[in-house]
Amino acid sequence: MPIPASDIDPFSAAFFEDPFPAHEALREAGPVVRLSRYGVLACARHAEVKAILDDWRTFSSARGVGLQDFAKEKPSRPPSLVLETDPPLHDRTRKVQARVLSPAAIARLRETFAAVAGAMVGALAERGGFDAVADLAEAYPLTVFPDAMGMPRENRGHLLPFGNMVFNSFGPRNAFLEQAVADAREAVAWVFEQSKRENLAPEGFGAGIHAAADTGDLTAEETPQVVRSVLTAGVDTTVSGIGAAIYCLARFPEQFARLRAEPGLARNAFEEAVRHETPVQTFFRTTTRATEIGGESVEEGEKVLMFLGAANRDPRRWERPDEYDIGRRAAGHVGFGSGIHACVGMALARLEGECVLAALARRAARIEITGEPRRRYNNTLRGLASLPVRLVAT
Numbered sequence: 001m002p003i004p005a006s007d008i009d010p011f012s013a014a015f016f017e018d019p020f021p022a023h024e025a026l027r028e029a030g031p032v033v034r035l036s037r038y039g040v041l042a043c044a045r046h047a048e049v050k051a052i053l054d055d056w057r058t059f060s061s062a063r064g065v066g067l068q069d070f071a072k073e074k075p076s077r078p079p080s081l082v083l084e085t086d087p088p089l090h091d092r093t094r095k096v097q098a099r100v101l102s103p104a105a106i107a108r109l110r111e112t113f114a115a116v117a118g119a120m121v122g123a124l125a126e127r128g129g130f131d132a133v134a135d136l137a138e139a140y141p142l143t144v145f146p147d148a149m150g151m152p153r154e155n156r157g158h159l160l161p162f163g164n165m166v167f168n169s170f171g172p173r174n175a176f177l178e179q180a181v182a183d184a185r186e187a188v189a190w191v192f193e194q195s196k197r198e199n200l201a202p203e204g205f206g207a208g209i210h211a212a213a214d215t216g217d218l219t220a221e222e223t224p225q226v227v228r229s230v231l232t233a234g235v236d237t238t239v240s241g242i243g244a245a246i247y248c249l250a251r252f253p254e255q256f257a258r259l260r261a262e263p264g265l266a267r268n269a270f271e272e273a274v275r276h277e278t279p280v281q282t283f284f285r286t287t288t289r290a291t292e293i294g295g296e297s298v299e300e301g302e303k304v305l306m307f308l309g310a311a312n313r314d315p316r317r318w319e320r321p322d323e324y325d326i327g328r329r330a331a332g333h334v335g336f337g338s339g340i341h342a343c344v345g346m347a348l349a350r351l352e353g354e355c356v357l358a359a360l361a362r363r364a365a366r367i368e369i370t371g372e373p374r375r376r377y378n379n380t381l382r383g384l385a386s387l388p389v390r391l392v393a394t
């Protein structure tokens with residue numbers, strides 16, 4: 001059977017507003033589809049997306065995980081030493097990040113993260129209404145994450161336009177990317193400066209990564225780049241994830257009631273939001289040899305777009321996929337990826353999500369949406385620009 005073609009544009013405002021009918025069409029078209037606008041292959045079913053993620057030898061990251069093929073064009077920004085590499089380089093850089101962001105290191109942050117979430121949600125509960133994106137989904141990670149990295153207080157807001165630019169850069173060079181680049185001019189210089197060893201406090205994760213230059217695990221030229229990776233990946237993603245969870249709990253009030261009755265579900269409520277909304281919607285791989293995907297022959301050197309969000313609602317894998325259900329077994333979703341590139345910071349993300357949701361469950365009987373939510377358009381990240389809400393008192 002020939003590979004079917006689709007003219008769906010997954011990097012357009014219409015798609016960002018409501019990707020779900022297009023996701024379904026792509027899943028139903030076949031295990032692999034050609035996106036005629038971009039000349040790339042795409043997979044939207046869970047089985048094929050998972051299989052690609054788990055086979056780095058055939059589906060390489062070293063030619064870039066965006067639309068741009070580094071074998072054909074000079075990368076438009078310095079490639080990440082972990083995201084945009086294969087073993088053995090990938091393993092060397094990843095190992096340092098994994099050691100610094102170990103479960104034990106993250107566990108030590110719990111008390112502080114819970115206290116900050118409690119204080120922030122407490123203050124918001126006192127207000128008549130607020131924006132759940134700016135005032136909580138952005139404010140919380142912008143406080144706890146740079147603190148944990150060992151960064152100074154000033155100008156942390158630059159992390160958002162920086163991430164917005166990078167995540168747009170995985171898509172085509174469209175108006176969203178152009179705008180994001182323009183909006184991130186100051187932020188880029190600032191992030192590069194903050195990644196230097198002398199600008200990171202000795203007890204933070206940043207210093208932990210720089211220490212790898214002393215042991216010879218990384219070079220002094222590599223460590224700032226590996227810090228920058230963590231700064232890139234660690235903010236906009238958790239902003240989108242926490243925003244998704246609040247949006248889910250506001251739209252599914254029976255699930256919020258359940259969370260209040262069983263606060264131990266906070267962690268899974270966040271996990272299920274990552275499945276349901278899937279902050280990181282897409283990534284590419286490039287084939288290193290002729291292979292097959294879902295029984296279809298594919299040539300060497302093909303870019304393959306993985307629709308993580310579509311896989312996370314594939315009815316072949318999930319019962320009632322469009323329902324947000326905080327009691328479901330959400331494990332197995334690909335919102336954090338899978339295989340050797342699976343999110344290295346997921347323990348940190350999960351701790352942030354859990355702390356915010358637990359704080360909301362303690363302080364509110366329900367989350368009421370008081371105005372029109374506005375979506376943020378980004379070539380890779382799915383999230384809201386604004387979500388006006390009010391916490392209804394217990």
Ligand code: 8QM
Nearest residue numbers: 080082083229232233237280
């Ligand atoms: C996305 O620079 C990096 O290493 C990097 C950037 C973005 C991500 C991951 C890594 C997946 C969260």
